[in-house]
Amino acid sequence: LFRSVAMVKRLIADGVAVAIAGSVEAPPRILADHARAQGGAQLATVWGFGFKATPAQAAFVNAASMHVLDFEPMSNPPTHAVSPTVPVAFALAEARHMNGKDIIAACAKGFEMQGRVLVAADPKRGSLPFHTPGVIGVMGSTVAAAHLMQLTPLQLTHAFGVAMSRSEEH
Numbered sequence: 653l654f655r656s657v658a659m660v661k662r663l664i665a666d667g668v669a670v671a672i673a674g675s676v677e678a679p680p681r682i683l684a685d686h687a688r689a690q691g692g693a694q695l696a697t698v699w700g701f702g703f704k705a706t707p708a709q710a711a712f713v714n715a716a717s718m719h720v721l722d723f724e725p726m727s728n729p730p731t732h733a734v735s736p737t738v739p740v741a742f743a744l745a746e747a748r749h750m751n752g753k754d755i756i757a758a759c760a761k762g763f764e765m766q767g768r769v770l771v772a773a774d775p776k777r778g779s780l781p782f783h784t785p786g787v788i789g790v791m792g793s794t795v796a797a798a799h800l801m802q803l804t805p806l807q808l809t810h811a812f813g814v815a816m817s818r819s820e821e822h
Contacts, residue, residue, distance in 0.1 A: 671718035675700030695747035714739035736789030737762035762796035
């Protein structure tokens with residue numbers, strides 16, 4: 653268990669570091685400007701930009717910052733497990749006044765979900781008919797959000813239905 657928690661912490665730290673580095677790139681700057689212009693409840697930090705936004709806006713900009721350089725840690729089987737999961741966990745935890753243990757647990761569950769689905773799919777590079785982060789990542793972020801929002805099993809089922817209806821094909 654200690655090794656698992658240490659690995660999740662390392663993935664989170666690596667992801668946040670990559671997001672801070674990526675926040676100076678043009679695409680996240682454009683998204684941050686858009687989030688700022690949209691307004692809304694200022695509940696979650698947009699990393700590297702000095703403002704707060706709604707949890708959805710903050711998670712979106714932070715995920716883009718984390719992924720733009722394509723340096724985020726990869727899982728095995730390969731997918732970008734960190735950028736869909738960590739920004740969601742931070743944004744919801746901050747908005748709900750939760751702590752680091754909640755973020756770690758949410759991310760661990762999200763990473764685990766992604767890994768299990770990938771192993772079950774038995775993908776070979778390029779063999780799946782979809783881009784794995786756009787489908788598998790959605791599942792991981794849904795599990796992380798469900799943990800932080802304390803969804804019931806029925807609510808989680810509905811959340812998966814909504815999330816998968818919005819997943820991205822290649």
